[in-house]
Amino acid sequence: MFKKLCQKAFSKSLWVYHVNVGACNGCDIEVIDVLTPYYDAERFGIKLVASPRHADVLLVCGPVTRQVVPAVKRLYDAVPDPKLVIAIGSCAVGGGIWFDSYNIVGGVDAILPVDYHIPGCPPRPEAILHGIAVALGLAEKQVAPVHLKQLPDRPESVSIKTPV
């Protein structure tokens, strides 16, 4: 029901607030790119706002670093309900190449409930537009999440083995 309400409420105007939680800037500049003349997200009523208190949607880029966690949680609380969180870029989706680094907590869903994921490194402006259009109910989802099970005999901690 909440989803329906959101889709109805947001379909005409969506105010977004952009949050960098440790990104390399690649996704951030593509987010701004979406608002500039070639892609022009404002034609869908999407507007970048300067305060989380004005926002409907948080666009979150980057792997969550240890240092930003309290600030981002406060920021999320400052956004009025109903609100959406869109994770933009591979790092925000699951931690990306930094996933097991000492200062990284993980993807955005490690600390906030994420409604939509837009993968890519960085995602193309078209992909970001598509993701937002899905959120607005203007376009269909193209992929569905697959749940993978952790086998019982594997150790808890994941270590990456890289070819030499």
Next chain:
Amino acid sequence: MSAQQLGETVKQRFGDKVLDLSAPDLGQLYLTITPDSVVPVAEYLYKDLGCRFVVNSGTDRRRERGKFLITHFFTQDEEKIYIAVHTEVDEDHPQIDSITPTVPAANWSERETRDMIGVVPVGHPDPRRLVVADDWPEDLFPLRWDVEHGTKPPPVEGVAMPRLDPPEGASVVPIGPYFPVLEEPTYFRVCGEGEEGGGVDHRGFYNHRGVEKLGCSVLTYNQVPFIAERICGICGFVHSSSYCQAVELAAGLEVPERVEYIRTIMLELERIESHSLWLGIAGHIIGFDTILMQTWRMREPLMWLCERISGNRKTYGMNLIGGVRRDIEPEMYDDILEVIGNIEREWQALYDAIPGDGTLMARLQGTGVLPTEVARELGAAGPTARGSGLAIDVRIDHPYAAYDRLDVKKCVYDGCDNLARVLVRLDETLDAINIIRQALRDMPEGPIMAEFDEEIPAGREAMNAVEAPRGEVFHWVLTGTENRPERWRVRAPTYANLQNVPPMLKGNALADVPICIGSFDPCFSCTERMEVVDVNSGRVRVYTQEEMLAETQGHSES
């Protein structure tokens, strides 16, 4: 003076204190000195020989030598020499004399070395932590070899970094960690009286991702360029080029000439892209969105061009040790020329319009003044330094890739204000277009990968710097076993430039603070984190989390 001669000069002056001296490559000098002579040698290099401090680095060599290796990097721009001053510190007494009182630019990197390796700079004026998170344990140093790269200590609530106390009667304006004009999280506390800004305290490094640790413990030589590009999504090619060139120098690899030209072209395309992006953001910061829309419109065909050349709009993924992955096909030359030709035409129009615009001039002229002397002392780099009259440009001072064969201009202005920094970038963009034309004209045919089959020997080292759009990017690689660097040190230009913020903000109206910070094109993901520096008073007060919360809350409501 050659590097060898410079080394001899230092050796003559300090005698037995210089334990070892080598100058393996043109323009690189490695000195090993005793721990008690760190400060005198630094002072001699900095004051008497006119060297500029770059960064310092700590390496954990307890396994091989039972010691920590601390290295101070300097550069002598006129003689085109990079200098590494190694000192070995005993593992039982991890302490070294701080050079910050003598060389102010070393402030941050000495603190970073303490955070990462645990070697304490004795006599440092600001003993607070810099890089690691507030709740990171005091006795855990991520870059030591026995600390796993995936170590994640449990979070602790209610820990905050001590903040500097504002002077009597001043009010504090907190900016950040989330603030609309800053794309990335960073936290400034500007103390002001009335409308005028005074001291600044800064807490950064919200974007610290542990790049160096991953490069030295998990990845292999050829995987590091991938992660190096993601140090910064705007100037990523700069980092991967600098890393690859450092490894090539260390291993003694000859790179085909065509590779050097391809790297040069991609670096200059990236410069145009970055400067037009920056100009747009600067326009946005001062409330002139027309500039944002125009420059980003001009920039977009360049993004498409880069996608055609490299396969990605950003983070090109072209660099490998010894060469590049993709060639620039001769059919593409005309496309490149057409795109940069269009940008040149429109850029020229913009160039002519800016000095005539009263609004822009009012916001830029005379604001954010960074005097030449201060810029030199605090180690400013790139357009920030050149806007303050310091004629340093790595492309000319320490040529790499194909720059020694091309005609490159140093764009220097001595206005020292925000306008000067804008003009430097406007000029550089036109110059970059010119460089690409020359490079396309002169580029020879040939292979795009050096042939080598032996392993890269361990224990070699090399320094390399590249002129990023924001300034000097510096990489130092110490080769190791297991097909990966033993230590890989990165210094991004914003690391040096951010330390120039406090003097720049002094005496400015609070409304000009964002453009001052924006004027050196800060890139916090490069720098990896933040913190506050100077204040009028030297007292330190510890803020509780409630006080901090109250401040931030007040800010987000306002």
